[in-house]
Amino acid sequence: MLTPILAKSTCATCKFCCSFRRQSLWETPIFDKATMERLSELFPNAKFRTAGPSGKSYTFDISDAYKTQDPEEEALCPFLDPNRGCALPPDLKPFDCKIWPLRAIRLSDHTGSNPHSQLKVALTPTCPAINKVPLEQVKQLAASGLGQQILDYAEKNPDIIKEETPFLSNIVF
Ligand code: SF4
Ligand code: SF4
Structure with a gap:
């Protein structure tokens, strides 16, 4: 949605916003239950947790993906393909990611x-x-x-x- 000012090719070589330090886990994208269930089918190894004030939305849970105690360590979004970028089809890509x-x-x-x-x-x-x-x-x-x-x-x-x-x-x- 930001392509007029942000080229896809730029994001393809960056991917900064698809990995998270522990202190940035509040920024992981929010999606609804139906999306979570479809993502669970496509990515059976992905973990999820409830998110948002209502407790009825979801985000992915990468809290156990860190290998060190280094606060700068980044854990990847489970839907990030290191070679292709975001592996999600447009209808499953969280709105948060579309507007980042x-x-x-x-x-x-x-x-x-x-x-x-x-x-x-x-x-x-x-x-x-x-x-x-x-x-x-x-x-x-x-x-x-x-x-x-x-x-x-x-x-x-x-x-x-x-x-x-x-x-x-x-x-x-
Ligand atoms: S939107 Fe994300 S991937 Fe694209 S340039 Fe910004 S931080 Fe990098
Ligand atoms: S869902 Fe896609 S765009 Fe959003 S953080 Fe994960 S890999 Fe990046």
């Missing part, structure tokens, strides 16, 4: 009067390719429909919403 490095966030000064108005789209600071794109260009892409699409999805699937943090404070929509 954008995230739906809830502003921390949310008063409760109108929760929908407090949903925003933030840019994570760790994608090396997007970091080279002028922020104005990212905002333009978000304003062209993608930002609203993310907020609409987030309202229907609130478990993907992250809380605003210094890491997720760069609002683009």
Whole structure:
């Protein structure tokens, strides 16, 4: 969904967002039960855990994939093919992965009067390719429909919403 500013060929040589340090496990992608069940059939060795405030969504569980105590060690997403990249068909690829490095966030000064108005789209600071794109260009892409699409999805699937943090404070929509 970000191909206008992020070339697939760039991601093919990077794959940074498909591996996770222990401290980054909160960022693993969220998906629904039906998707989890289909992924379980396709990847019988993959493990899953419940995720999100409702406890009714899922993500993959790679917590026992680490071989050392090094906090910098990265564990791979179970759906990452080292040669081909993401092995998932488009209909099974989590929405979180389709919109990375954008995230739906809830502003921390949310008063409760109108929760929908407090949903925003933030840019994570760790994608090396997007970091080279002028922020104005990212905002333009978000304003062209993608930002609203993310907020609409987030309202229907609130478990993907992250809380605003210094890491997720760069609002683009
Ligand atoms: S971190 Fe950015 S450049 Fe790297 S694979 Fe992910 S989206 Fe692509
Ligand atoms: S599902 Fe695909 S895009 Fe998402 S983290 Fe795993 S390999 Fe990467």
